Amino acid sequence: MALSELFTDYTLRTVALGSIFLGIVSGTLGTYAVLRKQSLIGDMVSHAALPGICLSFLIIGSKNTEWLLLGAFLAGWIATIIINIIHTHSKIKYDSALGTVLAVFFGFGLVLLTYIQKIPNANQAGLENFLFGQVSTILQRDVIFMGIVAVFTILPVILFWKEFKLLSFDHDFAAIIGFSTNKLDLLLTTLMVIAVIAGLQSVGVVLMSAMLIAPAVSARQWTDKLSVMIVLSSIFGAVSGVVGTLISSSIPKMPTGPIIVVVVTIIAFISMLFAPNRGLIWKKVRDYYNKKELSTHMVLNNLYILAKNHEDPFHPHDLETICLYNNGLRLSKRMMKKELNKLKISGLAKEYEEGNWAITPEGFKKMEEIHFEGGGDME
Amino acid sequence: MNPQLEIQTIAILVAISCSLSGVFLILRQMAMMADAISHTILLGIVLAFFVIQDLSSPLLIIGAAIMGTITVFLVETINKTKLVNEDAAIGLIFPFLFSLGIILVTLYAGSIHLDVDAVLLGELAFAPFNRLIINGVDIGPKSLYIMLVILILNILYIALFYKELKLSTFDVGLAATLGFSPVFIHYSLMSLVSITSVAAFDAVGAILVLAFMVGPPTIAYLVTDNLTKMIWLSVLFGIISAISGYWVATWFDVTIAGTMATMVGILFAIVFIFIPERGLIATMHSKKEQKYEFALISLLMHIINHQGTPREIEELGIDTIKNHLYWEEKFTEEIIDRVLDKNYAYIEDNILKISEEGKKFALSNYYHIVDLD
Incomplete structure (x- = not known):
C-alpha cells in the first residue's frame, strides 16, 4: 500500500477526502463539546437519530438520503432540547438526562423499525445500516455533501468566534455582560447535532462519538489556545481518517470505521503521554527534578537549623546529626552526602575533617533570606 | 409457565436488577458509564470466546463482566491524570474498546457467529426459546434463571453494603476518614453494574439495559430525596415500564425491548411534567x-x-x-x-x-x- 495510491486510486481518494472533511467538521465542533463538558453529546445524538430516520421513512416512503438525514437531524436536535429542559428545570444531573433520553429515543426508534419491517414494502431493507454506516461506501456525492456541511458549520463558528469562546470558558460572564446565552447555546448545540448527523451515515454511531472527542482531547494536550486547538483537532481528525482508510485498504477484511477509531484514540493516548507541558512523561521528569531540588534545599535547611542552635554558627557537625532534622524528607546517608557535595560546589556548605559539615556564611545568608520571605522560622 | 408469562417475568427481573444498581449509578453521576459498559462488553465476549471457543458458555458472561470492570478502570486511570474531563474519558475509552471488538469480530468472522446488531439491539421475544434443561427436564428459559441469580446478587450486595454505599455516594471524604474504602465500594459497585449489564443484555439487548439502569432511578430521583424511597420507587417504576411495555408491544406487534424503553420515557415525561411541587x-x-x-x-x-x-x-x-x-x-x-x-x-x-x-x-x-x- 503506497501513499501515492491515495492520489491515484479513485475510491481511496474519495474516502480520504470524505474523511478529511469529516475530520475538520467533527474536530472543530468536538473542541467545543469537550471544552463544554458535553463530550457524550455525540453518542447521544447518534443514537437518538434512529426514530427520526424511521419516521421520515414512514412519511416519505422512500430511502431518500436527504430526507432521512433531515429526520435524523430533527430527532437528534429535539433530544438535545429535551435534555436541556430536563437539566435546567429539575435537579436531574446532566449525565442521567443524557442516558435516559439516549435509551428512550433509541428504544422508540427500534419500535418504529420493527413496525416498518412489518409493512409490506420491500424498500425498507437496510434502513438500520444508516446508523451503522460504512466508511468504505462513501461516494463522491457524500464527499460533496460533507464539503457543504463543513462550510455551513465552520462559517458560524468563525462568525460567532468570540461569543462561542466566551460561552465555553465563562458562561456566567457571557450572560452577565449581555450576550443572549440561551440563543448562542442553542446555535452551538445545533451545529454539533448537524456535525454528528452528517458524519453518522458514512461512519456510523460509534465512530462518530469517537471522532467528536478523541481529536479534541488530543489537541487539548498540545495547546492552551482555542484557535490552535481547533486547527490541531481538525488535523488529527483528518489524519486519523486517512491513516485508518489506508490501513483498512491494505489489510483484507479490516473494517474502516473501527480502525479509524483505534487510530484516533492512539493519537489521543500519545498526546496525553508526550505533549510538552501537559504530557504525563514530561510531568514525571519535572516531578523528578523538583524533588531533587527540594532535597538539596532541605539539607541546607538542616545545616541552617543546626547553625542557629549553636553559639558558633559555623561549627561543623557529623552526618548523623544533620540527618536528625529530616523534616519528613527521608534521605539515606549516601544521598545526604551527595546533596552536601552539591552544596559545597555552590559554596553554600563546607566540609571539615572527618566528614563533618557546616553551613558557609553565604549559605546562612541565603537561608535567612528564604526564611524572611517565607515569613517565619522553620523548625 | 407460558411464554407470555416467562417473558414478563424475565423483563421484571431485569427491571428490578437494573434499577437497583442504577440508583447508585445515577447518584454517583456515572450514568454514562452504564452506556460505556454496555458497549465494551462486546470486546469481553469476543476475547472470552477466543479462549473458550464456545459461544454458549456461561463463562462468556464472566469475560464480558471483567471487560466492564476494565472499562471502569481505564476511565478512572485517565481521570486521575486530570488531563481530560470525566465525560471525555468515557467517550475516549468505550468507542476504542468497542471498535477493537468489532475489528476482531470482522477479521475472524468465519469462526464467530456473532451478530453485532443482535448483541446491541437484543430481542426479548426470543428469550423463551433458550431453555434450561436439567436431566432431560425442561425447567424454564435459561435467562430467567440467570436473571434470578443476578437479582439475588444485587439485593445481597445492596443489603450488605447499604451504609457503605450510602456514605461513599454522598460523602466520599467522610467515608474515607471513617475507614471505609471508597475505592473498594466504587469497583465492587461497577463490577456489579457490569455483571448485571452483561446478563441483562444477553436477554434484552444493550439499549434496554441502559434504559432500565438509568431511567427508573432518574424518575425516582425526581420524586423523592430519600435513598430508601428512591430504591423502592425505582423498582416500582421499572416494573411498571416492563409490564406496560410488554402489553403495548404485543398490541402493536413490535419489539418488546424497544417498547419497554419507550414506556420508561413516557413514564418519565408524565412524572417530570406533572408531579406536584417539583414537576415542570x-x-x-x-x-x-x-x-x-x-x-x-x-x-x-x-x-x-x-x-x-x-x-x-x-x-x-x-x-x-x-x-x-x-x-x-x-x-x-x-x-x-x-x-x-x-x-x-x-x-x-x-x-x-x-x-x-x-x-x-x-x-x-x-x-x-x-x-x-
Missing part, C-alpha cells in the same frame, strides 16, 4: 409567581419612596409610572392590576397611592428580603 408545571408556576411577587413588592416600594415628594405626579402618575419601572408595558399593567386587586394601593387624582395594608405588606417583605432585622 409546578416549577414554572412557582417561578412565575415569584417573579410577580417580587415585581409587586418593587412597585409598592417605588410608591413608598416617591409618595409625597415633589416628583410624585411624574413618578407615580398612572400614565407615567411605566417610564420609571422599566418593565414591559403589559407586565406593568398586570402588576398594577394585581396591586389594586389586593387593595395594596388605590388611585387618587390619577396617582397611585399606597394603602396601609400595602405599606405593611411591602415593609414586612422588604425586611424579609434585605434582612435588616
